[in-house]
Amino acid sequence: MALATVAHARRIPCEACPLRENEHFRDFTPEELKFVSSFKRGELVSEPASAILSEGAHSAQLFTLLSGWAFRFKTLEDGRRQILNYLLPGDLVGLQGSVIGEMEHSVESLSPVVLCVFQRDTLPTLFENHPGLAFDITWLASREERMLDENLLSVGRRSAMERAAYLIAFLHQRAEQVGQAKASKHLIPITQQHVADTLGLSIVHTNKTLRKLAERQLIRWHDRACEVLDPGALADIAGWGGLTDRKRPLI
Amino acid sequence: MALATVAHARRIPCEACPLRENEHFRDFTPEELKFVSSFKRGELVSEPASAILSEGAHSAQLFTLLSGWAFRFKTLEDGRRQILNYLLPGDLVGLQGSVIGEMEHSVESLSPVVLCVFQRDTLPTLFENHPGLAFDITWLASREERMLDENLLSVGRRSAMERAAYLIAFLHQRAEQVGQAKASKHLIPITQQHVADTLGLSIVHTNKTLRKLAERQLIRWHDRACEVLDPGALADIAGWGGLTDRKRPLI
DNA sequence: CGTCGGTTTGATCTAGTTCAACCGCCGTGG
DNA sequence: CCACGGCGGTTGAACTAGATCAAACCGACG
Numbered sequence: 244m245a246l247a248t249v250a251h252a253r254r255i256p257c258e259a260c261p262l263r264e265n266e267h268f269r270d271f272t273p274e275e276l277k278f279v280s281s282f283k284r285g286e287l288v289s290e291p292a293s294a295i296l297s298e299g300a301h302s303a304q305l306f307t308l309l310s311g312w313a314f315r316f317k318t319l320e321d322g323r324r325q326i327l328n329y330l331l332p333g334d335l336v337g338l339q340g341s342v343i344g345e346m347e348h349s350v351e352s353l354s355p356v357v358l359c360v361f362q363r364d365t366l367p368t369l370f371e372n373h374p375g376l377a378f379d380i381t382w383l384a385s386r387e388e389r390m391l392d393e394n395l396l397s398v399g400r401r402s403a404m405e406r407a408a409y410l411i412a413f414l415h416q417r418a419e420q421v422g423q424a425k426a427s428k429h430l431i432p433i434t435q436q437h438v439a440d441t442l443g444l445s446i447v448h449t450n451k452t453l454r455k456l457a458e459r460q461l462i463r464w465h466d467r468a469c470e471v472l473d474p475g476a477l478a479d480i481a482g483w484g485g486l487t488d489r490k491r492p493l494i
Numbered sequence: 495m496a497l498a499t500v501a502h503a504r505r506i507p508c509e510a511c512p513l514r515e516n517e518h519f520r521d522f523t524p525e526e527l528k529f530v531s532s533f534k535r536g537e538l539v540s541e542p543a544s545a546i547l548s549e550g551a552h553s554a555q556l557f558t559l560l561s562g563w564a565f566r567f568k569t570l571e572d573g574r575r576q577i578l579n580y581l582l583p584g585d586l587v588g589l590q591g592s593v594i595g596e597m598e599h600s601v602e603s604l605s606p607v608v609l610c611v612f613q614r615d616t617l618p619t620l621f622e623n624h625p626g627l628a629f630d631i632t633w634l635a636s637r638e639e640r641m642l643d644e645n646l647l648s649v650g651r652r653s654a655m656e657r658a659a660y661l662i663a664f665l666h667q668r669a670e671q672v673g674q675a676k677a678s679k680h681l682i683p684i685t686q687q688h689v690a691d692t693l694g695l696s697i698v699h700t701n702k703t704l705r706k707l708a709e710r711q712l713i714r715w716h717d718r719a720c721e722v723l724d725p726g727a728l729a730d731i732a733g734w735g736g737l738t739d740r741k742r743p744l745i
Numbered sequence: 746c747g748t749c750g751g752t753t754t755g756a757t758c759t760a761g762t763t764c765a766a767c768c769g770c771c772g773t774g775g
Numbered sequence: 776c777c778a779c780g781g782c783g784g785t786t787g788a789a790c791t792a793g794a795t796c797a798a799a800c801c802g803a804c805g
Contacts, residue, residue, distance in 0.1 A: 399694030
């Protein structure tokens, strides 16, 4: 697993951020945009499968994912790994570290990613001068909490088949919201090992479960990627209502 | 399951809140205290096993738990229940609802509880005028996220024995931090059904697992309560490092 | 052309589930 | 006063979802 490549100099100004064109994100006032832009320190570009943040890191920075896929995870001493959640464009990375001071999980990329780098110690300034943005950060934290709640329900109480169906429907919906689904023809860039570590299952059983979903024509498995054929049926299997499609902030 | 009893008129002013004496909470400035006090609308007292907030509620209020134990949970349509986390004195209740607008989980009490009721729509005022308190709310949200991360690791990757040991060590440590452990002689007011629904196990297997812990003299099971005898050994079994003992805010 | 990571498959095993009782306690209604 | 029912906890037996073990396949890549 390669280390993340170093930060490049600032490229795109936030005012011209292509993500903002997506109607899924709420509009910012020019003033807010100006502040966010001043808050930004640079960009970080990184290869697939590279570490972005590591558990225990004290010097954690705060990022927003601009493009690509990543995931958060924790491991036990003997190596058992649990994936906690996935990160898609617009998601905040490293908030826990910035707010509380130390990271208790790691973050790794699944695809080539570009991150927007913020100076962690300017967070107090943001809270001082931009209550609206501060509220947005809390909003994003609450949203993460929600996703974790649903994940926990899944891992704790759904069967292997339900879990797998839920995960894929969930990721597909998130990708769709930020316009990644079209861009990549409904392809989710994960291996079956990632699925296993998300669902709390063994790879073997994960493989057999995914195979059944494929036989039912709900997904098609590619090399290191999952193509979603029938998101509705997947959500049905899981008994999952779907994400609420509210506009969200983009810091 | 009884409904929560109605809110009483305001009793204790925040300045005299007994919780603040606990050194585990950070000191507030007189000005902050004054605002929090004005933010408070009243108190809610409620019986054990009563609903405090319900999934889907749109009119969710924001609370701080003053005394007692409660828990957050979600259920699937067929009744399978997953407990997401527990709530102890000083914990914020209903933040998701207040920030995003709708609750996606329910909250129920485990013991008699007293909650401090806030007016949800004054939250923007708090963010406007008290950036420090706003930051504190984000801090608390991040802390919840952390606890969920560890829970997810537990349910996804730990064995039944490890999970049970982790849960009890975790709850015991939290109780101790807020001074509940001494007060109740290390008694956690839960049934084995609660444990099962937290760990994602059946009651039968939960019973057998707890029994083993009891045989090893690590816990003693009482009627609707778990007495913790050896928190250190429990944490060891789980391979869990314990909570970081940082001072935290109390809104 | 060999190796390696990701995927697939079958066989065997086991941790945890489900089913079925039973006990003790407590609150309720006759 | 007692009978009854329900809840929380306990226990054994039978069962199964999912784990583990083992081997092979396949495409990419040096």
